[in-house]
Amino acid sequence: MNNHYDTSKGLHLNYSLIVKMVENGSRVLDLGCGNGQLLKLLKEEKHIKGNGIEISQTEVIQCLEKGLSVIQGDIDEGLKQIPDKYYDYVILNQTLQSTQNPHYVMEEMLRVGKKCIVSFPNFAYWRVRFNFFFTGNMPKSKVLPFEWYNTPNIHLLTIKDFFEYSKNNNINILECIYTTKAKIRKDFRYSKFSNLFAEEAIFVISKN
Numbered sequence: 001m002n003n004h005y006d007t008s009k010g011l012h013l014n015y016s017l018i019v020k021m022v023e024n025g026s027r028v029l030d031l032g033c034g035n036g037q038l039l040k041l042l043k044e045e046k047h048i049k050g051n052g053i054e055i056s057q058t059e060v061i062q063c064l065e066k067g068l069s070v071i072q073g074d075i076d077e078g079l080k081q082i083p084d085k086y087y088d089y090v091i092l093n094q095t096l097q098s099t100q101n102p103h104y105v106m107e108e109m110l111r112v113g114k115k116c117i118v119s120f121p122n123f124a125y126w127r128v129r130f131n132f133f134f135t136g137n138m139p140k141s142k143v144l145p146f147e148w149y150n151t152p153n154i155h156l157l158t159i160k161d162f163f164e165y166s167k168n169n170n171i172n173i174l175e176c177i178y179t180t181k182a183k184i185r186k187d188f189r190y191s192k193f194s195n196l197f198a199e200e201a202i203f204v205i206s207k208n
Contacts, residue, residue: 015041017177017184017202018093018117022046026088029053029113031075031105032095036063039070053079075108076100082112091117102155106169110207115174119202124158124195125180159195166205175204 015038022028026048030039033052036059042048052070054060063070075092076099090113092105097120099105109116157165159178166173178185178198185194194201 013179013184014093014119014200014202017179018042018091018119019045021117021175021202021204022048022089025049027086028089028091029082029087030091030093031109032092032098033059033063033068033070035059036066036068036070038091038093039063039068040066043068075105078104079108079112084111085114087113089113089115089117093117093119094121096120097155097157099155102157106165106171110171110205113206115204115206117202117204118162119200120157120162122159122178122195122198122201123156124160125197125199159198159201162201162203166203170207172206172208173203174206177202 018038019041022042024046026046028039028042028048028050030036030042030050030052033039033054034056036052036054039050039052043050050069052063052068053073053075054063054070055072055074057072060070060072075095090109092109096102096105096118106116106118109118163173165171178194178201180197180199185198
């Protein structure tokens with residue numbers, strides 16, 4: 001589910017940054033884990049104890065072929081079978097905007113994970129705004145390669161939206177990284193500059 005642009009440099013950078021955020025030997029749950037590429041990298045490089053949940057049967061089979069512990073399930077239905085704070089990290093990579101009920105998914109993540117890593121394309125990125133304003137069509141990019149009729153993205157959000165959501169729901173932002181192509185910038189506050197010029201955002205969050 002998070003494998004929207006497998007062959008792009010952006011995906012490799014995204015995976016690399018997430019791998020660096022996770023501590024060695026952690027217990028990790030990857031939600032919408034796709035074909036398991038990120039989970040496999042975490043096992044190889046950070047020696048994690050990892051599990052995944054993926055809705056696509058085809059991708060679950062690909063995960064199992066990699067020797068990963070992944071079950072087929074719909075994260076919109078929640079994580080009721082998992083105890084509170086069972087995982088050190090819960091990852092939701094490039095998937096939040098394609099969930100039916102993002103608020104419920106976020107609540108469940110924060111319940112079962114001591115820390116959560118959330119990444120999403122920033123729909124306030126200047127190229128997205130420019131494309132929509134001047135062409136009148138729904139924007140497309142390497143991060144958002146879909147047509148309006150086949151896009152999985154149903155809840156579009158921006159960096160500003162995420163900061164406001166976190167504040168309103170007492171979520172602690174522990175770290176955030178913004179990426180645009182191969183450039184990386186860290187910040188812990190919302191700024192108009194980041195909202196305009198960041199193509200993707202990766203947040204590490206927690207909730208007591």
